[in-house]
Amino acid sequence: DIVMTQSPDSLAVSLGERATINCKSSQNVLYSSNHKNYLAWYQQKPGQPPKLLIYWASTRESGVPVRFSGSGSGTDFTLTISSLQAEDVAVYYCQQYYTTPYTFGQGTKLEVK
Amino acid sequence: QVQLEESGPGLVKPSETLSLTCTVSGVSISSTYWSWIRQPPGKGLEWIGYVFHSGSTNYNPSLKSRVTISVDTSKNQFSLKVTSVTAADTAVYYCARSTYSYGDPNWLDFWGQGTLVTVSS
Numbered sequence: 001d002i003v004m005t006q007s008p009d010s011l012a013v014s015l016g017e018r019a020t021i022n023c024k025s026s027q028n029v030l031y032s033s034n035h036k037n038y039l040a041w042y043q044q045k046p047g048q049p050p051k052l053l054i055y056w057a058s059t060r061e062s063g064v065p066v067r068f069s070g071s072g073s074g075t076d077f078t079l080t081i082s083s084l085q086a087e088d089v090a091v092y093y094c095q096q097y098y099t100t101p102y103t104f105g106q107g108t109k110l111e112v113k
Numbered sequence: 114q115v116q117l118e119e120s121g122p123g124l125v126k127p128s129e130t131l132s133l134t135c136t137v138s139g140v141s142i143s144s145t146y147w148s149w150i151r152q153p154p155g156k157g158l159e160w161i162g163y164v165f166h167s168g169s170t171n172y173n174p175s176l177k178s179r180v181t182i183s184v185d186t187s188k189n190q191f192s193l194k195v196t197s198v199t200a201a202d203t204a205v206y207y208c209a210r211s212t213y214s215y216g217d218p219n220w221l222d223f224w225g226q227g228t229l230v231t232v233s234s
Contacts, residue, residue, distance in 0.1 A: 001174075031215075040220040049207055049224035050158065061222065093158060097219050101173040102160040 002027045002096050006105035012113040019081040021108045023072075023094035030074050031098065038098035041070055041079045044107075045090045053092075054079065086112060115139040117208050117225035125202075125232050131195040135208030135225060142166055142189045146211035146218035149182060149193045151204040152227070159204075163211055163218055164191050198232045205229050 003026040013019040029038045037057035042050035052061045054070035057077055067082040081088055089112055094105040121133035135147070143166040152158050162172035164182040172180050176195065184191040195202060205227040211218035 034215055036215075038219070042221075049209075049227050050221070051224075052220055052222050055212075055220040055222075095158075095220070097217075100160075100171050101175070104158040104160070106157050 001101055002029065002099065002103050004094055004096055004103050004105040006092075006094060006108045008108060009106070010109040010111065012111045013081075013084045014113045015086060016083050017113075019084050019088070019110055021079045021092050021094075021110070023077040023079070023105050025075045025077075025096055025098075027098075028074050029096045029098040037073050037077070038096055039070075039072070039077050040095045040097065041068075042093045042095065043088075043090045044093065050093060081110075084110075084112070115210060115223045117210065117223060119206060119208050119225045119228040121228060121230070123229060123231060125198055125230060126234050127199055127232055128197055131193070131198050131202060131206075131230055131232070133193045133206055133208075133228065133230070135191050135193075137189045137191070137210075140210075142184060142191065143186055145213050147182075147184065147191045148209045148211050148218070148221060150207045150209060150221070150224075152207070153201075153204045154229075161193065161206075200232050203230065203232045 005024045007022045039057040041054040044050040058070045091107045116138045125131045146163045148163040149161040164170045164184045179196045181194045207227045208225045209221040210223040
């Protein structure tokens with residue numbers, strides 16, 4: 001199985017400041033034939049299902065605010081929130097869909113400092 | 114508007130079978146792949162498996178011997194069965210839609226609200 005490791009486990013950022021969450025996969029998730037990174041990011045608020053934010057490592061889902069961006073390739077990826085808003089407090093997960101079993105990172109809890 | 118809703122018993126006895134159904138509205142179930150994911154209380158997400166409208170499936174090896182996912186296109190529903198459950202199967206169970214491109218399922222773009230299943234006598 002591909003192991004997804006996120007860092008840090010928790011993060012406290014002041015409102016309006018940048019938040020950065022990292023995700024590392026134990027194997028490459030870049031498919032050479034189409035040059036796509038098979039990596040998604042989700043946001044989960046308490047009592048709610050995960051919400052898709054980013055797919056193909058850097059494509060923002062429709063309706064997701066532009067302050068959310070994804071980057072990286074191969075095995076190292078980053079989710080960046082450019083200016084933290086109060087409603088961004090949540091747990092964030094990365095997920096690889098390169099191969100089954102699809103696997104998620106352990107989650108990063110983002111709080112306001 | 115795509116909507117998914119899980120239904121089924123919230124309490125299952127140890128060694129028995131957990132059965133859940135996901136009802137899909139707003140889109141034909143024949144359009145793509147459909148997945149089950151679970152989340153133990155206070156923990157992370159685990160992909161259980163997916164089904165295509167044709168009935169083809171793919172399961173997580175960690176559960177493969179105990180899991181069956183099936184689809185009923187006439188009802189626009191898909192279902193999950195987990196046999197021989199233990200306390201470790203206590204979790205919120207989510208159903209979700211997988212988009213697909215390049216021939217394979219990809220990210221999960223629509224999720225149900227989830228249903229808590231507790232395994233206890």
